[in-house]
Amino acid sequence: MLRQSRATIPRDGAYRWARSIVSAILFADALMPKRKKSSGRRTRWINLSRAREAHRLSRLGRTYDPERLYRKLRGRKKRFQTNPKFRIARPRNGTFRIKLPEKLNFQTAEDVQQVFMLVEHLREVALRGGYRRIVLEQDDVVELAPEVAIILLAELQRCAAYCIGRTAIGGTYPRDSRVAELLTNLGFYDAIGVPAPALPQSYDRRVFIKVESGHQTNSETIDVLLGQFEQLIHLPIADKRNLHVAILECMDNVREHAYIVSSDTPHLYREWWLVGFVDTTTKTASFIFYDQGLGIVRTVREHAKKRFARRLPLWTDARWIGRVVTKKYSRHDSKRRGHGLPKLQQFIKDAELDGSMRVLANRGEYIQISGKPSETRIHKVSAPGTMISWSLSLPPDIQLSLDL
Amino acid sequence: MKPFILFNVPKEFSRFCGGRKKDHGPYSGQEFWETVTRPLLAEFESIVFELTGGTAYSSGFLDEAFGEIGRVIGLREAKRRIKILAEDDALAVATAWERIKEASEEAHAQ
Numbered sequence: 001m002l003r004q005s006r007a008t009i010p011r012d013g014a015y016r017w018a019r020s021i022v023s024a025i026l027f028a029d030a031l032m033p034k035r036k037k038s039s040g041r042r043t044r045w046i047n048l049s050r051a052r053e054a055h056r057l058s059r060l061g062r063t064y065d066p067e068r069l070y071r072k073l074r075g076r077k078k079r080f081q082t083n084p085k086f087r088i089a090r091p092r093n094g095t096f097r098i099k100l101p102e103k104l105n106f107q108t109a110e111d112v113q114q115v116f117m118l119v120e121h122l123r124e125v126a127l128r129g130g131y132r133r134i135v136l137e138q139d140d141v142v143e144l145a146p147e148v149a150i151i152l153l154a155e156l157q158r159c160a161a162y163c164i165g166r167t168a169i170g171g172t173y174p175r176d177s178r179v180a181e182l183l184t185n186l187g188f189y190d191a192i193g194v195p196a197p198a199l200p201q202s203y204d205r206r207v208f209i210k211v212e213s214g215h216q217t218n219s220e221t222i223d224v225l226l227g228q229f230e231q232l233i234h235l236p237i238a239d240k241r242n243l244h245v246a247i248l249e250c251m252d253n254v255r256e257h258a259y260i261v262s263s264d265t266p267h268l269y270r271e272w273w274l275v276g277f278v279d280t281t282t283k284t285a286s287f288i289f290y291d292q293g294l295g296i297v298r299t300v301r302e303h304a305k306k307r308f309a310r311r312l313p314l315w316t317d318a319r320w321i322g323r324v325v326t327k328k329y330s331r332h333d334s335k336r337r338g339h340g341l342p343k344l345q346q347f348i349k350d351a352e353l354d355g356s357m358r359v360l361a362n363r364g365e366y367i368q369i370s371g372k373p374s375e376t377r378i379h380k381v382s383a384p385g386t387m388i389s390w391s392l393s394l395p396p397d398i399q400l401s402l403d404l
Numbered sequence: 405m406k407p408f409i410l411f412n413v414p415k416e417f418s419r420f421c422g423g424r425k426k427d428h429g430p431y432s433g434q435e436f437w438e439t440v441t442r443p444l445l446a447e448f449e450s451i452v453f454e455l456t457g458g459t460a461y462s463s464g465f466l467d468e469a470f471g472e473i474g475r476v477i478g479l480r481e482a483k484r485r486i487k488i489l490a491e492d493d494a495l496a497v498a499t500a501w502e503r504i505k506e507a508s509e510e511a512h513a514q
Contacts, residue, residue, distance in 0.1 A: 217423030218430065223459050241493060244460035252423040252464045335506040336471050339463040339499075 080161040081269040089130040096131040106147040116381040126159035136171035173197040209277040215270040217251040242347040249340035258293025292385035295361040317364025318376035361386040414457035424464030433468025455490035471503030479508035
């Protein structure tokens with residue numbers, strides 16, 4: 001009877017601890033002087049306590065092991081490579097609600113700052129807040145820029161990857177159908193494991209969006225994404241190739257520089273997100289590349305050579321970004337390296353259509369609009385990663401049909 | 405040594421050439437150097453690399469795949485033995501030769 005119950009008990013630390021107690025009791029019992037009259041009672045008491053302890057431990061193994069679900073889900077989902085050095089706190093608080101503002105745009109410096117603060121808040125609450133449940137209230141959102149959507153999605157995927165088995169992340173659906181469609185197409189609801197909201201049969205569709213993510217330099221992925229836009233907009237072959245090269249350079253940079261493996265930061269290692277979208281109202285086509293790494297400026301600063309070191313305190317983040325995307329820069333002492341980032345603006349410079357490039361990293365922003373001098377911006381809040389976006393103004397007479 | 409070979413990169417290697425190093429992803433420049441360029445250099449006197457038809461070539465890929473030629477045999481020898489063609493991507497050819505030149509200069513400087 002006892003052997004059967006022992007066989008089902010998980011042999012973890014608690015079991016060994018209880019076994020040592022029982023052994024100690026038995027040992028103490030053996031040392032005590034034998035009293036013939038009470039030996040039967042003592043044996044019964046010891047047997048009973050052993051059975052109770054075994055039962056308690058078996059219950060512990062079945063229901064109270066907090067790591068069990070984590071291990072189970074972790075074994076199944078190996079999509080993201082998380083940092084084993086970073087462990088989130090055990091949940092001790094209840095539910096935390098984060099209310100998203102009505103408008104989440106990405107145009108002005110204030111918009112950008114609002115988004116960065118929201119993302120930072122979400123990350124802090126999910127990874128360090130120790131809540132059992134986090135609810136993202138999206139009811140009131142009526143405007144959501146695709147740039148914001150991809151930053152939110154990436155952050156949510158990071159939090160979900162680290163919170164498995166500890167903190168459940170959920171949310172409410174937005175009332176606005178366009179916002180709901182945008183989030184559904186981005187895979188926002190898949191990321192948090194909830195079904196996508198039902199959309200009305202007809203409404204004013206404005207944005208066609210496709211997203212890809214991965215952790216390797218993969219040319220085929222870029223080709224698939226760009227191919228999905230060929231039916232809608234016709235990019236000249238040279239422009240398409242330049243854009244393809246620019247994205248390849250971004251992927252290679254993420255793979256090599258963006259994430260530091262030895263750090264204890266909760267990274268999704270080598271992960272990048274690539275989004276393409278066409279807005280029918282503004283008649284623009286945009287492609288965004290995003291990663292959650294240290295940021296271009298921090299990476300450059302950490303590996304800056306001596307000749308650059310004296311400039312470090314004087315140069316703003318925006319100036320550094322401008323420097324590395326306009327001229328060759330490499331941490332290696334080789335002429336052959338560091339040609340990647342200048343290719344990013346090659347696409348905008350050579351494009352037949354008017355366009356712009358925007359690079360956001362750390363507290364700096366660099367904007368290059370074709371035919372105009374470059375602009376820089378400094379933000380009060382640091383970006384949660386590096387975002388590079390290329391935007392093309394489509395001809396005004398182009399007919400855009402989203403029924404693909 | 406055999407006299408000549410025409411190697412069509414999109415057909416015989418991949419249309420989707422990737423990044424610099426092997427661990428960056430599939431069809432990398434390092435993989436191309438190790439499996440294609442280096443064996444061909446040892447076996448053939450004259451090699452023509454045809455890049456026409458590939459989607460795009462990153463500078464990292466071109467550096468690893470072709471730049472190494474400059475390091476191993478030098479620019480003058482590379483110009484004599486190697487031809488790189490791309491009807492639809494002149495920039496890729498120019499970049500490849502630039503990397504070969506830089507690699508040759510670096511090798512000679514050492």
